[in-house]
Structures are given as C-alpha cells and as structure tokens.
Amino acid sequence: MSLRVFMVAGELSGDLLGATLMQELRRRHGTIEFRGIGGPRMIAQGLESLYPLETLSIMGLVEVLRHLPGLIDVRRQLRREALSWRADVMIGIDAPDFNLGLERQLRQQGVTTVHYVSPSVWAWRQGRIKTIRKAVDRMLTLLPFEADFYREHEVPVTFVGHPLAEEMPLADDRAAARHHLGLDPASDSPLLAVLPGSRGSEIRYLGETFLAAVAQLRRQLPELEVIMPAATPARRTELEALGVAEHGIRLIDGQAWMAMTASDAVLLTSGTSALEAMLCHRPMVVAYRMAPMTHRIARYMVKTPWISLPNLIARETLVPELIQQQATPEAISEALLGWLADPDSSQALRQRFVAMHRTLQRNASARAAEAVLTMVRPENGTSLSNRHQEDTT
Known part of the structure; x- marks a missing residue:
C-alpha cells in the first residue's frame, strides 16, 4: 500500500x-507519495508542491501581520488538500507559526503529525x-x-x-577549497567570506x-581578499546593485x-x-538587523542571551553577536x-x-525517517497514544 506523506517546508x-x-x-518504504509545499530539492525527490516555497518565506513579526490573511487562506487550502488526499502523516518542516496550526488541525482529524526542526520555544514565547503539545505526535530536534x-x-x-553535520567533513581542506574557487592555495593573504543572507x-x-565593514577592515589589512556567495540569482542582482564589485569583492553564485x-x-x-x-570550523562574526518594531517586540520576549547556533549549542559566547544598533x-x-x-585564538575555536x-x-535523516515510519x-499493534516514549540515544 502506498504511504501518503504531506510535507510543508517554508524556506531553502x-x-x-x-x-x-x-x-x-x-x-525504507517501497511505495510512497509526497504532496505539500517544497522547493527545488523536494520537488526533485518527487514532491507535488501545491504552492511555491516562497509563499511562507516571510520574515519578522510585523511583516507576517501584513500577509496574515493570505497565509490563513493557504493553510485552509492545505488542510482541505491533506484531508481529501487522505494523508497518512503530516510533516511540518520548520515554519512553526504556520505549520503548528496546520498540524493541530490535521491531528484533530486523525492525521498523524510530526514537526521536524524545533521552533525556538526554549528561547522565546x-x-x-x-500549542506544540496539542499539535504534534512527535517533535524531531536537530540539537x-x-x-x-x-x-x-x-x-x-x-x-x-x-543533517548538515553528516554532509560536511570533519577534516576540512582549505587549500582544496581555494583551488576549487580559483584562488591561490599558497597565498598568505587573509581571506574573508561574507554571507549577507538569503532573504x-x-x-x-x-x-x-557589510560593505562598509569590509572597507574599514582593509584599512587595517590592505592585503585582505574578500569573497561573497550570492544565495540566489535575485540576491546576486541586489548585491550587484549595491556595488559589490567596486568594493573589490568577488561575487560568486552559491558555493557558500x-x-x-x-x-x-x-x-x-x-x-x-x-x-x-x-x-566548516571557521571563526565568525554574526551580525543581524530587523525591522525596528520587530526588534522592539522581540527583545522583550527572548529568554536566551544568544541568537547564533554556535553559541546556543555551546551554551556560552564563542563568537561575537552584533545585533541591531550594535x-x-x-x-x-x-x-x-x-x-x-x-591565529592562536582562531585555531582554538576551530578545534572546539x-x-x-x-x-x-547522528545520521539525522535516517533517524528522522525511522521516527516517522x-x-x-507502529509495531505490535501499539497505538499512537501509547507510543510517547522518548528516543534521544
């Protein structure tokens, strides 16, 4: 019998x-169908995407409010589709403000629900x-x-x-990466990678x-080389309009x-x-800005001193975080x-x-698939209500 999996992802x-x-x-399961919302990678794996991935890629509290009527309509349509399709399981991937509501509605109708990637509930709200307890049969966490x-x-x-920890090697090869990008592997000039975001x-x-920071840094390190991956063609167009080339920054497509x-x-x-x-085991500086109103709201709700994942995983400040006016x-x-x-501090951080x-x-995708299946x-006739055991090994 074909397994019907309804999946909704919100961004790249x-x-x-x-x-x-x-x-x-x-x-692990011979015959399986996928439907919902996804991007090019999920579509390539056989997902029938009912809406473009960008439908849910809305950033910030204030910005979401402007799009709320449309998002509510999309969720209503997805609920109808999942129920009429008779989905066996709904897997919401991130996008918690959207997916948890859909998961709760479907769970009330008897659809098994799994949420993949925990929202930052431990940090704020x-x-x-x-809501999560009512919405999901199981949460899959990455951390x-x-x-x-x-x-x-x-x-x-x-x-x-x-999954990224599986894909990326423990032994990184700086020289090979430089050669791949057409840079001199033997060069002594420091290289800065600038990632300005995917939105x-x-x-x-x-x-x-970021461009002004690079210009200022070059006054201290005239030999500095800078490379900037553009996440998408649209981001490349925006970066070119800012005059990246005039700042002596090499702009590349992807390959972050x-x-x-x-x-x-x-x-x-x-x-x-x-x-x-x-x-990639590289020292970093994390900077972030958002809409002023969004920041004013968020700063009263956040319950953790960190926003970047390296610091959150370590539970201490390993890398600088410069937020809003900072x-x-x-x-x-x-x-x-x-x-x-x-160099000594950089090397110590790399080892950490x-x-x-x-x-x-942990072979994340395999473990996630086993949890979903x-x-x-369920084996031995065990009902969902009796399968709330933990699995964190």
Missing part, C-alpha cells in the same frame, strides 16, 4: 532537510509549548539541548542530529553595512560552504549560515580583526567547532 533550509528525509523514507527542553515539558521527542530583507538591512572552508574568517547574518560556518561597520571590522590577527561537529553527527506503522 527546510527544502534541504525535506529532500534528504524524502530519500530516506523512500529507501515559551507558552507555545502548550541536543532542544530535546532536553521537550522532555522537561512532556512532549514526545526524538533528537536526530543535524532580500537581509540585504536591505545589512548589505551596505566552499567559500567558508576557503576562508580565514566569516562575516554572516544569523541563521543556518552560522551553523554551516561552525561545521551592528556597525566599526564594530564588525573590529570583531573580524580579532580573529584575523590572532570540530568537537561540536561530532556531537551533531514508527509513528505511521
């Missing part, structure tokens, strides 16, 4: 997680744990401290590890600041991992890219110079990142 990082999970589900939080609040959870709003809020591995330090916006830089060209330049001018990398290598095909 979710598309990657969804695609690898689909591969593992198909490997902790009251959402009540170990997240599983601890759900255990404390009696939500069924499986720590699966992070247009990130370019708007930080693009010019390669650029970070080739670099001596990384400047980036907070998000998945910070985790990627950690898995993210000035001067502060960014000074923080980067701290890494580039202190390698150790953290190992803790996240156990939910929809």
Whole structure:
C-alpha cells in the first residue's frame, strides 16, 4: 500500500532537510507519495508542491501581520488538500507559526503529525509549548539541548542530529577549497567570506553595512581578499546593485560552504549560515538587523542571551553577536580583526567547532525517517497514544 506523506517546508533550509528525509523514507518504504509545499530539492525527490516555497518565506513579526490573511487562506487550502488526499502523516518542516496550526488541525482529524526542526520555544514565547503539545505526535530536534527542553515539558521527542553535520567533513581542506574557487592555495593573504543572507530583507538591512565593514577592515589589512556567495540569482542582482564589485569583492553564485572552508574568517547574518560556518570550523562574526518594531517586540520576549547556533549549542559566547544598533561597520571590522590577527585564538575555536561537529553527527535523516515510519506503522499493534516514549540515544 502506498504511504501518503504531506510535507510543508517554508524556506531553502527546510527544502534541504525535506529532500534528504524524502530519500530516506523512500529507501525504507517501497511505495510512497509526497504532496505539500517544497522547493527545488523536494520537488526533485518527487514532491507535488501545491504552492511555491516562497509563499511562507516571510520574515519578522510585523511583516507576517501584513500577509496574515493570505497565509490563513493557504493553510485552509492545505488542510482541505491533506484531508481529501487522505494523508497518512503530516510533516511540518520548520515554519512553526504556520505549520503548528496546520498540524493541530490535521491531528484533530486523525492525521498523524510530526514537526521536524524545533521552533525556538526554549528561547522565546515559551507558552507555545502548550500549542506544540496539542499539535504534534512527535517533535524531531536537530540539537541536543532542544530535546532536553521537550522532555522537561512532556512532549514526545526524538533528537536526530543535524543533517548538515553528516554532509560536511570533519577534516576540512582549505587549500582544496581555494583551488576549487580559483584562488591561490599558497597565498598568505587573509581571506574573508561574507554571507549577507538569503532573504532580500537581509540585504536591505545589512548589505551596505557589510560593505562598509569590509572597507574599514582593509584599512587595517590592505592585503585582505574578500569573497561573497550570492544565495540566489535575485540576491546576486541586489548585491550587484549595491556595488559589490567596486568594493573589490568577488561575487560568486552559491558555493557558500566552499567559500567558508576557503576562508580565514566569516562575516554572516544569523541563521543556518552560522551553523554551516561552525561545521566548516571557521571563526565568525554574526551580525543581524530587523525591522525596528520587530526588534522592539522581540527583545522583550527572548529568554536566551544568544541568537547564533554556535553559541546556543555551546551554551556560552564563542563568537561575537552584533545585533541591531550594535551592528556597525566599526564594530564588525573590529570583531573580524580579532580573529584575523590572532591565529592562536582562531585555531582554538576551530578545534572546539570540530568537537561540536561530532556531537551533531547522528545520521539525522535516517533517524528522522525511522521516527516517522514508527509513528505511521507502529509495531505490535501499539497505538499512537501509547507510543510517547522518548528516543534521544
């Protein structure tokens, strides 16, 4: 019998997680169908995407309010589609403000629900744990401290590890990365990788600041080389309009991992890219800006002193975080110079990142697939209500 899996991803990082999970589900279950929302990777794995991935890629509290009527209509349509299609399981991948509501509605109709990638409930809006408990049959977390939080609040959870930790090697090859990018592997010139973000709003809020920081850093390090991966063609167009080339920055299409591995330090916006830089074992500076109203609301709700994943995983400040007004060209330049001018500190951080990398290598997609299939095909007749045991090994 064909297994029908309804999946909804909200952005590019979710598309990657969804695609690898689909591969593992198909490997373990012969006949399987996928429907929902996904991007190019999920579509390539056989997903029938009912809406473009960008439908849910809306950033910020205030911005979401403007799009709320449309999002409610999309969720209503997806609910109808999942029920008429008779989905066996709904897997929401990230996008918690959208997916948890859909998962709750479908669970009330008897559909098994799994949420892949924990929302930051441990950091802010902790009251959402009540919503999560009503919405999901099981939470799949990428990070170990997240599983601890759900255990404390009696939500069924499986720590699966992070797929990126599997994909990225523990032994990174800086020389090979430089050669691949057409850079001189033997050059003594420091190389900075700048990742300005995958959203247009990130370019708007930080693009010019990043360029000014690079210009200031070059006054201290005239020999500095800079490479900037553009996440999408649209982001490349926006960066070109800012005059990246006139600042002596080499703009490339994608290849963010390669650029970070080739670099001596990384400047980036907070998000998945910070985790990627950690898995490339590179010192970094994290900067972030958002709409002023969104920031004013968020600062009263956040319950953790960190926003970047390296610091959150370590539970201490390993890398500088410059948020909102702190993210000035001067502060960014000074923080980067701290890494580039202190090889011993950089090397110590790289070794710490390698150790953290190992803790996240759990064969995540395989573990996630096993957790999903156990939910929809319980062994020995065990009902869902009786299968709320934890699995964090």
